Amino acid sequence: MENTKLEYDAEWLKLIDKLKSKLGKAPDLNAILFLIGVQEIGKGAMTFSKEQKQDLMHVGLCTVLCSSGYYQLSGVDTEGWPIFESVKSIPKFNLVEQEYFIRTHVKEYFADLD
Numbered sequence: 824m825e826n827t828k829l830e831y832d833a834e835w836l837k838l839i840d841k842l843k844s845k846l847g848k849a850p851d852l853n854a855i856l857f858l859i860g861v862q863e864i865g866k867g868a869m870t871f872s873k874e875q876k877q878d879l880m881h882v883g884l885c886t887v888l889c890s891s892g893y894y895q896l897s898g899v900d901t902e903g904w905p906i907f908e909s910v911k912s913i914p915k916f917n918l919v920e921q922e923y924f925i926r927t928h929v930k931e932y933f934a935d936l937d
Contacts, residue, residue, distance in 0.1 A: 835926055838933055852922065855929055859883030864904055878904070887928035888913070890935070 842858075843849040850858065860879030863886050871879065885894040885907035897908040916924055 831923075831927075834930055838930055841933075852925060852929070853880055856880040856883035856887075856925075859886055859929070859932060866903070882907075884925065887925070887932045890928065890931055 839849050842855065857876060857880050860882035863882050864879070882905055885905075888894050889896065889907075892910055893913055894907040895910050896905055898906045900906055914924075
């Protein structure tokens with residue numbers, strides 16, 4: 824059965840609180856995708872260019888959407904960054920629906936880590 828809006832919001836806030844306790848401040852969705860990207864490339868603490876930060880958010884997004892079959896990891900480039908292949912089209916959403924869709928996948932990503 825699908826979560827109610829209150830359950831969904833409570834779960835999201837719990838995740839944000841958990842991340843806040845580790846980071847010192849509450850991250851927004853883009854920051855969370857960036858953190859997932861950093862985690863996935865596995866290079867530890869580094870300084871990233873603006874373009875690399877955007878690439879890391881893309882890595883984070885592709886990573887969380889792999890669980891639903893939207894993307895699959897197809898390899899790594901010469902610098903060790905993951906390469907993803909689009910497997911199926913992401914549904915068209917308005918901004919609110921898109922954020923819900925991504926947040927749901929982010930919650931699943933972190934639930935799988937626990």
